[in-house]
Amino acid sequence: MDSINQQQEEKNHEDLSAVNAGKKIKELAGKSNTCFFCTDIQSGKPLTVRPMSVQKMDEEGNFWFLSASDSYKNKELTADNKVHLLFQGSAHSDFLSIYGEADISTDKELIKELWEPILKTWFTEGVDDPRITVIHVKTNEGYYWDNKHGNAVALMKMAAGAVLGKTMDDSIEGRLKP
DSSP: OTTTTTTTTSBBBBOOHHHHHHHHHHHHHHHTTTEEEOOOSSSOOOEEEEEEEOOOOOOSSOEEEETTSSSSSHHHHHEEEEEEEEEEEESSSSEEEEEEEEEEEHHHHHHHHOGGGGGTTTTOOOOOOOEEEEEEEEEEEEEEESSOHHHHHHHHHHHHHHHHHOOOOOOEEEEOOO
């Protein structure tokens, strides 16, 4: 029996590198701006996972987050800076898996650039709270799952495929190497 990928009539796999990879990362991560931020990934134990809001991302596929200096996350990153970020932009598309390396900074100008008033919930002294750190994640590689023509077209193609008994999936996936 053929795999689903071999039953596709359309191209459904495209690896992206350099500028195209960075653009795809920014596009998909920007759909939700929230990810599962996984640390302690090389320990062989269950991952340590928490939701995090992206404060900034760039065209090269790099991410910036604000975090408390006394958090478990910062402690874990000091011991092992490898991270895995998992994004889901919608119920049916815009999935992104990022593997990278994190570094922690106390750059006050960068903290001011990334600051939003809602963050006072966690940093009660405001933008000058001495506990604020910046976590910068440099993407080493990633993988994405998306659709080519939007959710409405993907749904119509799936429905037509079900009626015709044929694979008419609008999905696209591939490796990302910024």
